[in-house]
Amino acid sequence: xxxxxxxxxFNVVEAEAFRPAGAPQGPRKVASGEGFxxxxxxxxxxxxxxxxxxxxxxxxxxVGKAGDGYPPYNIERVPRDGNSxxxxxxxxxxxxxxxxxxxxxxxxxxxxxxxxxxxxxxRQYIHRGIAARQFQRTFVLADGMEVSGAxxxxxxLSIDLVRLEPERVVRSISIKECD
Numbered sequence: 001x002x003x004x005x006x007x008x009x010f011n012v013v014e015a016e017a018f019r020p021a022g023a024p025q026g027p028r029k030v031a032s033g034e035g036f037x038x039x040x041x042x043x044x045x046x047x048x049x050x051x052x053x054x055x056x057x058x059x060x061x062x063v064g065k066a067g068d069g070y071p072p073y074n075i076e077r078v079p080r081d082g083n084s085x086x087x088x089x090x091x092x093x094x095x096x097x098x099x100x101x102x103x104x105x106x107x108x109x110x111x112x113x114x115x116x117x118x119x120x121x122x123r124q125y126i127h128r129g130i131a132a133r134q135f136q137r138t139f140v141l142a143d144g145m146e147v148s149g150a151x152x153x154x155x156x157l158s159i160d161l162v163r164l165e166p167e168r169v170v171r172s173i174s175i176k177e178c179d
Contacts, residue, residue, distance in 0.1 A: 059140050070135055071115070078160070087148065088161040090139065095155035096130065104150050104159060111139040111147060111159065 046057075073092045080086045094102070094115055103114040117132035144166050150159045 070133070071137065073137065085162050087163075088145075090159045090161070092137065092157045092159075093155060094135075094152075094157050097152075097155075097157075099152050102152070102157065104147070104157075106141070106147055109141050109143070111141055111161075113137045113157070113159070 071092045071094050073090055076089050076091070078087045078089050090111075092113060097115050097117060101116055103112075103116075105112050105114075113136070115133075115135045117134065119132045141161070142163070144164050145161050146164060148160045148162045150157065152158075
């Protein structure tokens with residue numbers, strides 16, 4: 001074993017031993033000789049009883065490496081009212097964007113929100129603290145989740161999602177007899 005790795009291994013074990021009850025598990029920043037690094041655990045989807053979950057593992061990896069925190073967003077549960085089902089609402093704070101500068105799409109079970117602003121070349125700024133910027137925010141949707149609508153009001157883009165009830169199907173598999 002490489003003796004240089006011992007301090008890092010000790011710090012990971014120590015961090016686990018003194019982790020408060022109820023604290024989240026998963027990748028953790030740990031002290032090492034060269035700054036902070038990320039130590040990750042063995043993926044939980046690597047069980048031999050979980051077959052065909054490779055794509056989910058890749059999606060989780062991609063989500064974990066998401067970019068910056070712009071634009072900020074909220075996700076809230078909206079209760080049933082009347083005939084409408086319970087839904088989720090994602091609200092993004094995108095002050096300064098018009099409807100024409102926004103694009104909301106669903107691409108392979110991913111909700112993708114893009115915003116593109118152009119610099120106004122006709123303006124001459126003395127001070128510029130509000131930059132025209134672009135963004136892309138992606139949310140992975142579970143099977144059965146559908147976008148029911150989106151609206152832009154007072155600099156907030158709200159996107160409603162509903163989960164359609166899946167059809168419950170029980171299928172019997174015949175067993176062949178082999179000689």
